[in-house]
Amino acid sequence: MIEVEVKAKIDSFEEIENKLEKIGAQKSKKEFQEDIYFNSPVVDFAKTDEALRIRTTKENDKTNIFITYKGPKIDSASKTRKEIEMGIDDAEKCSQIFEEIGFKKVRTVRKNRQYYTYKNFEISLDDIEGLEPYMEIEIGLDDNEDYSDAQNKIFELFEKLGITDGFERTSYLELLEKLYK
Template sequence: MIEVEVKAKIDDFSLMEKKLGEIGAAKTKKEFQEDIYFNSPVVDFAKTDEALRIRTTKENDDVNIFITYKGPKIDSKSKTRKEIEMSIEESQKCTDIFEAVGFRKVRTVRKNRQYYSYKNFEISLDDIEGLDPYMEIEIALEDGEDYSNAQKSIFELFEKLGIRDGFERTSYLELLENLNNNN
């Protein structure tokens, strides 16, 4: 799967929720996410622009756990990249396996995420521990599909919502790491 994703810093969650309602976006769910990121013993993911994480999601009493690999970004405007994800049963056992074969934990990123659906877009409002508010808009495509039209439509939707700047290609992990390095 190719994930065509663009994110931007926003000023206010309630204002954006109002704008999403005005265009007819439907609130679909709210969940807490905890992402444990790992670095490879073979290549430095920070240099290759890849990511490997274990994500635990909690929505009410439902808990789901996934391993996600994200390949390097494939363009200069967005966070478009290959993504492979699968569900697992236990985060700690997976962490133990990763560490046993040489992967090391880099950081844990925690956020509350509110999802919206609009046409073929998945929109999320992200409240990340340690960062300002962000909004992500994404479209999932099959491998090999041209992503340029999807990317264009995402930027058009941001424009429709009044967002013309504040776009960020850096992951939340990188943003938090950069904050630590600057302090």
């Protein structure tokens, strides 16, 4: 799957929620996410622009755990990249396996995320521990689909919501790494 994603720093969750409501976006779910990021023993993911994480999500009483690999970004305007994700049962054991074969824990990123749906967009308002508020808009595509049209539509939606700057191509992990080095 190709994930076409753009994120922007926002001033206020309330302001954006009101704008999303006005255009007809629907709240879909709210969850807590904990992402444990790892670096490879073979290549430095910070240099190759890849990511490997274990994500634990909690929504009400439901917990889900996923391993996600994100490939290098494939354009200069967004975070468009290949993504492979797989559900697992035990984050701690998976983390132990990764560490036993040489992967190193980099950082844990925690956030509360409110999801919205609008047409074929997934929109999230992200309250990340240690960072200011952000909003992400994404569309998932098949590997063979052209991402440039999807990317343009995402930027058009941002503009419709009154957001024309504050865009960020770096991940929350990278933003936290810069902040706390």
